Amino acid sequence: MSTSKNRALIAQYFDVILGHDTSRELADFFTADVTWQVPGSNPHITPNPRVGHAAVMDLLHSGVGVYEAGSMTLDLQPLIVADAHVVAQFTLHARLANGDPYTNTYCFVFALRAGRICAVTEYLDTLAQAQQGTWDALTT
Template sequence: MNSTNPKEIVINAWKTFKTRDAQLIAELFTPDAEWIAPAGNATAVALKHTDHMIGPDQIAQFIASEMHHLFSNVDISFRGIHADGDTVIVEERMRATLPGGKPYENDYCFAFVLSGERIKLVREYMDTRKGWQMIFEPL
């Protein structure tokens, strides 16, 4: 990465996530990186996946491939990106299509903690009840 501005580093990370290139995505993270989502969230349960990913390879594989087994036609709209020191907060809405064509829409907040120009920690927050209803309850 060429930028040392934390906000730009995270914006560029989201652009890289969209490529679904696991190698490029892994390069964004420190060797000891962690991604922590709410325990028992619907995405993790539906995919039989952990809610606490450790290491750049596991994180990259999830972003590049695994999440797309549940979500297709993913559309992210950003509501705000706020930086303070090495921490960047991203507020977003994700819209996608679930298996069988059912729509998915949920608001998320991510806290990215950087170490230099790489991501060391991501804490993910979402409306877990709404996510559960959309994924597991009939229309």
């Protein structure tokens, strides 16, 4: 796929995540053999990486209850595209399920194949994540 199509795919992915685009299901973005790697300092994501469509969808859906519904916004920086890779830097703002505010900066490196995401490497400040209570929400 062209870099412009790869950029558009990831832009649409974020629009679907935020509920701004309902024309496509989240599951449709991923290949059957997709992998998702998070920082090893997050003890709640096991196994890490997640491998396979079902495992990645489980990972994505497991975080839904951490945040108050409808509270998530992203300050997405311009996407960086190189061949079949797209880098997305963003700041996530949300309220946790208990009402406390949450803000963290993320960087996702997406690998694409045939118009779908085949791998994601996620970077974030896991200390800030833990200090703001997201890990508490995962254990309750």
